[in-house]
Amino acid sequence: MKLYGYWRSSTSYRVRIALKLKSVDVEYIPVNLKSGEQLSDEYSEINVQQSVPVLELNNGNRLTQSGAILNYLETEYPAVSLLPADPKRRALCHSFAEIIATEIHPFQNPRVINFIRSEFGAKERNIENWIHHWMSRSLTVLESIAQKSAHRFFLSDTPGLAECYLIPHMYSARRFKVDLSPYKQLQYLDDQCSQISVFQDAMPERQRDAPWEAQA
Amino acid sequence: MKLYGYWRSSTSYRVRIALKLKSVDVEYIPVNLKSGEQLSDEYSEINVQQSVPVLELNNGNRLTQSGAILNYLETEYPAVSLLPADPKRRALCHSFAEIIATEIHPFQNPRVINFIRSEFGAKERNIENWIHHWMSRSLTVLESIAQKSAHRFFLSDTPGLAECYLIPHMYSARRFKVDLSPYKQLQYLDDQCSQISVFQDAMPERQRDAPWEAQA
Structure with a gap:
């Protein structure tokens, strides 16, 4: 999987923590929010929302919005759970x-x-x-x-x-x-x-x- | 269960739809956001966030934030699901x-x-x-x-x-x-x-x- 993110974006940071807690390895692809790379035509094709993070699955599907990504990781990688059972x-x-x-x-x-x-x-x-x-x-x-x-x-x-x-x-x-x-x-x-x-x-x-x- | 809400609050509206889609009956308790009832001492004891909606469970536990409430309803009342299986x-x-x-x-x-x-x-x-x-x-x-x-x-x-x-x-x-x-x-x-x-x-x-x- 690939994670499109930016070092100082707090939503990217949320997903990085979850991936590491669950020991899920991804390829990290930086998107320079400071220089406006997220607004480029190339990145807009990756994410019409022009934002990070994006989690690209091995089948090419791309997931956006940090909460949705965290929820996906919790469902698909349940061995280390981020939530109580109750x-x-x-x-x-x-x-x-x-x-x-x-x-x-x-x-x-x-x-x-x-x-x-x-x-x-x-x-x-x-x-x-x-x-x-x-x-x-x-x-x-x-x-x-x-x-x-x-x-x-x-x-x-x-x-x-x-x-x-x-x-x-x-x-x-x-x-x-x-x-x-x-x-x-x-x-x-x-x-x-x-x-x-x-x-x-x-x-x-x-x-x-x-x-x-x-x-x- | 009780739902504290306000007629025009869009977060209350979200929860109302979900409850009705799932045919879950609740007692509706209006909190008048226009007159500032959410800031009262009495309501602040119910929800320190001074906001609606709040879902009060039968055991007295109170759940806050519409997304968290919707997630709870999805888990506890799965017969009518709000989400695809995939x-x-x-x-x-x-x-x-x-x-x-x-x-x-x-x-x-x-x-x-x-x-x-x-x-x-x-x-x-x-x-x-x-x-x-x-x-x-x-x-x-x-x-x-x-x-x-x-x-x-x-x-x-x-x-x-x-x-x-x-x-x-x-x-x-x-x-x-x-x-x-x-x-x-x-x-x-x-x-x-x-x-x-x-x-x-x-x-x-x-x-x-x-x-x-x-x-x-």
Whole structure:
């Protein structure tokens, strides 16, 4: 299989973690979002959505949208499961992931930031406010949900779907200089994951398309 | 079970369709988003996210986030399935839904509109541009995906997950006066659904918390 992605895209980062947790090897094909490669005719033929990630299966079928890809991997590679067996706990993991996917990520997407800049004349200070506002609002909710879990990872003793979403967004929060000190349990989960080689290998700085000055 | 929702909330609408497709009866508890009931202390105890929908199970457990709720219903009430059996087609349905959940809905959420108004001094014309921009962008992508399906509904001869997401967003698009004429296949799917009593019963205007002047 092939994974089209970009080193710093948090949706690509989610899929990288899941693939590594499940020990599924793929060929990584970088798409340079910074230079606009996703808008090229060639890439638009691969994904009409002009976005990453895309998981290309061995039969040539291409799957888009990180949540759909994670769901596919969970069904097709069930040996290492990313979800609890209990349906109510499973729903809580999905809900945790969905808050990140629908209430944090859309607002930090580069095309949204660019639109705010051009449409509303937003300055850097306004952009920062915008990102911090949505991040802090949702991190507060995620923290209160996570605090109810007394496990090493979210609802479990092994990392899973919640961590696939959380870790890339803790990375983004640091990149956007969000004060993470109020989110003790999220920091704990982040710290637990940072000690595991799978999460280290999935880090943006470890990807071959990271610029050399960022590479770890 | 109980469903906390609001007549015009498109995420509540998604869950209403799924419940009705699966013939699962629930007690409907309206939460008045317009008057700010979701921010009350009483409701915040029910859902710390201060949002709808919430599905309260018979044992008192509460599930949040529409996608997580739909997933739970699919697992627990499998007799009428909302997804194809084939994993690749299933991933395509999930991807279709995810585009709506992450690339349309977040930008039309009232709290986002209010923030744009207060933070960027956006006028009604700017708000309309904002909503139309994100809706049209994603509807174009959804149309191109839907055109590849030659079925009565998306990828199938029965309505499912894709329609649970699409129909509420076609309703929103009309509400926000988006020109739908370029989206022939989406209009076809919308029209197919509008002829089915399940979809008629799930309509915002048919809910008991719709104001009398809107009631159908």
